Amino acid sequence: MRRKVNDLKPSLPPGVYEPQVIDDFGDVFGILLAITGDGYSYKELNDYVDYLRREIELVDGVGKVSVTGTQQEQVFIEISMQRLSSLGISPQTIYGILETQNLVTSAGAVRIGSEYIRVHPTGEFKNVDELGDLIITETGSEGLIYLRDVATIKRDFKEIPDNLIAYDGQQALNVGISFVDGINVVEAGSRVERRLQELKEQQPVGINIGVVYSQPTEVDKSVSGFVVSLGQAVAIVIIVLLFFMGLRSGILIGLILLLTVLGTFVFMSWMAIDLQRISLGALVIALGMLVDNAIVVVEGILIGMQKGRTRMQAASDIVTQTKWPLLGATVIAVMAFAPIGLSQDSTGEYCRTLFSVLLVSLMLSWFTAISLTPFFADLFFRNVKTSTEDADVDPYAGKLFVWYKSFLEFCLRRAWLTVITLVIMLGVSLYGFTLLKQSFFPSSTTPMFMVDVWLPEGTDIRATNATLKELENKVTQDERVAFVSASAGKGSQRFMLTYTPEKSYSSYGELIIRVNTFEDVIPVMSKLSAMLDADHPELEYKIKQIMLGPSSGSKIEARLVGPIRQSCAVWRRMWLRS
Template structure:
């Protein structure tokens, strides 16, 4: 507001004929829904009317920040002075220009008194159409009066030279860009915009006007989130399968169910606190996948050990939680606080990845809570099923003829469980192998420390070969080509060159669409998209490919 007020204060000091300064505080808006509107031979005036109608209807949708139109030519009235007639009638061009400039000036025309009333005098001499201008009276050198149509040809047209033009696959088009307000679901908002435009196409707009998507962020967001969700589900499945082989089928199922509850519980918490589902928040789950199962693994392993040691069902399910609850909480808080500086970062990185800390903090705390509550409950139903079956068989004694046989089977099963409980739970091949490795490391301290130091040095040396980047490259099936000629080149030359270039590119099998822009960048439809300085010697091509791989190979 302060900048706007200061610029308004300087308007009075500008020279005559200078354009009024414009303050654009929405320059950083991203118009993620960018359409090319084509038509079947309608005039500029007709398209101006239809596009303004479309713009007004789309702006009324809740959540829309702004709508921009590119390539729509402004109508103007062309006055071509005829030199021969002006010479014969004695009219100078300066006199014509002075008369035109003074015609629409707002001047105080005064008033007159009528009895007790003062009546204002109003002179309405503004232009309304081409005929009004053609009937404008001029003063000749011989003190005679003549009309503007006597010395000039007056026609309706568009401003020339044309500063901005757009083509879609070689056909004249108009850019229609829609920006969403921050905090809205772009996928839902995109569907509303699509529905509104299709509704207007069927009811209010004439046949022959089509909408073509040049850049449509809702589809790209859905594709990106779909791919991330697939990777997330795949990572969960891999973790569960590995745990099934390492800890047994039942233990793997328990931890897998716990992991699913953590993920979807985090989604619920994020929704209640206005969180967003995007690449960073989904990537945080994949990053924390190993940490999310740590607490459950500790609890399950402790339950299995206590079961083999012969503890009762209740004691086996609760004792490990009593012993490890606070140590596990400390480890969880340390893992959360390790990412806390990212949340506090004041620069651009903090803005982008702040959801990383939120997702990690919520999911890790849920993993700690569920490992002490859900995991023991689930383990009680799955790991102690044999004892519950024997208890039911005792209650059914005497109810059927095969009870003796069932009791004998139950007794054998009981003896088998008792034999397993009497065994040392750590007397297994894997634990014996681990014990040997630990003994060797403890007995050869110098060698162990040297090996660890060598591995750390090798890791630091290899770090320089890793590609550096804040975010991985986006997989887009679209690229843009900037075309710049020396300043002062006519826009018709740029238009002709880009037409030849687009026709050549359309011959390729991997190219689907080409959008041509003359004079400027149509709009900022992507956050990382650079915006060129408007110039009549500038043009660009937005090329769509069948796949991101084809775009990279091109």
């Protein structure tokens, strides 16, 4: 790709910038830091960030460190036209002399003995002062005239920057840290944080390091929360089993459940599936289904023992009768999630571990039900005494079973009425779904949201930055706001998988706003939206929360293919109708 693009450079029309092949757009910087310095010049801040970057790159597990917000340094030569005229020197003479300086050109080579030595000419400018010593006297002129005699030479940053970043109202540089593939981001984040603490001693007074986003911290919180939820769910299932199935049966099925979850963790490790939100969520979803097979086998063993069968006979009977029906039911449950796991789009890529974990856990539940459950049942029910009088007793003579049997007989005798009732209930359910907010992926519980701001086309980036500062000052007056990070000219570094940074536009700006708690996100977003509508009607903006899954830039997107004039006409009609 690079070779083909480079081959096309000579055929590009004059004035076109050289094309760039960007192959690292998929990098995700799990830690995004904002470096500010009260009273420090941009050059001093940039020097410290360069030192910090080199130190962080040495931390084990860090794959890449990227810095944004840096400005291009340039040498400015301000020529006095009056001085040139008095000396009789044309500006083209200076332009021509400057174009021939600091060029890497071949000066030939010479053979000395058996060696072939290339000649490298010297004379490059080492600093700005040496540039002032450049002789610009034309041929035939008397005396020596230097560039410093007719021009003011200084070194400074690019007059019109490409990207301006601020953090809590101060000029900042963003440092993005990405990790190598397959590493534990929580452990790697701990090493980075520990290294930053060690560098505090060399950190100049007044330099502050703010954390815009920390994936290790967020992952640790979410995984810890899911582990707690998983433990609570397991405990609830076991308590319910103890309550409805008795002490022995409840403990037995709870043990089978724990072994199934443990076996799922083993397979997850073998399949390189990490403990993350989707994989743990799959376990929570499957938890209720993991005990179904074991319940069928345990209940069948108990009923067989009540009918006078031995433990081994009862276990053999129920496993032989139900192993294939249970496998079929398990496969059906797995296939219900197959469209998610086998999807080829970004949703399938994001949720593939959901299907994988459900597949492994449910198939393990079937295996443990027909193998381990009879074994443990023989141990747990060893002291359970059964009499021959219980052989003729109907195990389904209880009130609940009698009522349920009567209800089934009522429905079967009135088959058409039952079918019509079910169809009506299905219709009501489908209508009820229309009243729910439809979103495949919910928003993240991270107390953070972003605001995209577009000014009129052609707005200078410095005017865009001034507008962002005004918005930032208004937003930070709210006590619920923890910090605000602003980026003018383009979006921030890609600090999470579901975030797609905006490309470079001088009229574009972005605000990353973090609030104290997740409950404050919606109220602060509503307040900010009302403020933008009232005080800044000239702005186009979009306020968006962080999503848990992949999402596009807009709720509705359309692509028009065809001649430009016809496409514009179609787009105009669509816009007017909307």
